[in-house]
Amino acid sequence: MEHHDMPVRTAPGKLIDGRAFAAGICTEIAREVSDLHARHDRVPGLAVILVGDDPASDIYVRSKVRRTMAVGMRSFAHRLPAATSQVALLDLVATLNADGDVHGILLQLPLPGHIDVKAVLDAIDPAKDVDGFHIVNVGKLGVGRDDGFIPCTPLGCLMLLRAELGDLSGLHAVVIGCSNIVGRPMAQLLLRENCTVVVTHINTRDVAAETRRADIVIVAAGHPGLVRGSWIRPGATVIDVGINRIHDDAGSHVVGDVAFSEVRAVAGAVTPVPGGVGPMTIACLLHNTLRAARAVIENAKT
Numbered sequence: 001m002e003h004h005d006m007p008v009r010t011a012p013g014k015l016i017d018g019r020a021f022a023a024g025i026c027t028e029i030a031r032e033v034s035d036l037h038a039r040h041d042r043v044p045g046l047a048v049i050l051v052g053d054d055p056a057s058d059i060y061v062r063s064k065v066r067r068t069m070a071v072g073m074r075s076f077a078h079r080l081p082a083a084t085s086q087v088a089l090l091d092l093v094a095t096l097n098a099d100g101d102v103h104g105i106l107l108q109l110p111l112p113g114h115i116d117v118k119a120v121l122d123a124i125d126p127a128k129d130v131d132g133f134h135i136v137n138v139g140k141l142g143v144g145r146d147d148g149f150i151p152c153t154p155l156g157c158l159m160l161l162r163a164e165l166g167d168l169s170g171l172h173a174v175v176i177g178c179s180n181i182v183g184r185p186m187a188q189l190l191l192r193e194n195c196t197v198v199v200t201h202i203n204t205r206d207v208a209a210e211t212r213r214a215d216i217v218i219v220a221a222g223h224p225g226l227v228r229g230s231w232i233r234p235g236a237t238v239i240d241v242g243i244n245r246i247h248d249d250a251g252s253h254v255v256g257d258v259a260f261s262e263v264r265a266v267a268g269a270v271t272p273v274p275g276g277v278g279p280m281t282i283a284c285l286l287h288n289t290l291r292a293a294r295a296v297i298e299n300a301k302t
């Protein structure tokens with residue numbers, strides 16, 4: 001009998017099309033925005049703050065502004081120089097907190113080094129914190145409450161997982177990376193779904209061995225090609241959150257954190273990069289903004 005390190009598959013794993021899924025969410029959001037406008041003569045507004053001139057952040061902010069307007073919401077973009085002081089930034093946040101036309105506030109990360117990120121994030125009104133980074137919203141997720149805002153990338157991953165797998169209860173999930181933007185909130189969300197959750201990080205002794213046990217693998221390590229096919233349990237669902245810009249002979253392109261063709265050969269389903277989790281991040285931002293706006297507009301006494 002022939003022996004293989006891995007079971008031989010006849011077909012590669014399914015590609016999870018995050019771009020198409022995100023487009024569907026945005027179509028539904030646009031319908032709900034139009035309905036809100038028809039019933040209350042108000043539209044949701046999202047303020048985006050960009051400090052400095054990081055080229056990737058600039059692209060993400062442009063995309064957020066474009067998509068906000070495409071679903072019929074109002075967009076308020078605040079582009080500030082890299083030398084902006086903490087006091088000036090806090091002043092802007094206070095102004096936006098008090099502005100009735102602004103239902104969501106997003107501070108694009110990363111910020112220049114002289115800014116105390118925690119202090120600025122915690123100055124945002126938690127009811128307008130559509131990124132879910134305010135300590136109140138972090139705490140709500142931490143204790144399994146569902147009345148806070150969930151960070152957009154993990155929320156997008158969860159939506160894709162639910163669509164793919166249905167009930168996640170009892171599944172073994174491994175989250176690779178423990179950032180505040182992705183890994184930690186992702187782990188909390190999966191716990192809330194009754195998964196058994198392992199979070200690996202830089203000091204984990206054998207990440208590959210942990211990953212081989214997983215029904216669900218979420219990779220947010222910022223390390224191109226980190227996860228190999230041999231790490232994946234056959235049939236597992238793999239969500240690749242990595243966005244790494246590579247410059248090679250073929251030019252400049254974006255790759256994720258998994259060795260894609262190897263992993264796809266073993267996995268049951270995998271998200272591509274680009275076109276997987278990335279587009280879900282912005283769709284979930286608009287989802288959170290609609291929720292924030294509804295809470296205000298539908299409860300307003302006229």
Ligand SMILES: Nc1nc2c(c(=O)[nH]1)N[C@@H](CN(C=O)c1ccc(C(=O)N[C@@H](CCC(=O)O)C(=O)O)cc1)CN2
Nearest residue numbers: 060107108109110131152153254274275276278279281
């Ligand atoms: N305040 C925040 N800052 C940052 C967040 C966040 O959720 N809130 N996440 C990332 C960047 N990000 C949104 O801000 C983001 C990243 C990637 C994409 C995306 O659609 N990616 C495409 C590929 C894009 C490319 O070619 O470069 C894809 O994966 O298909 C959207 C949003 C850090 N900062």
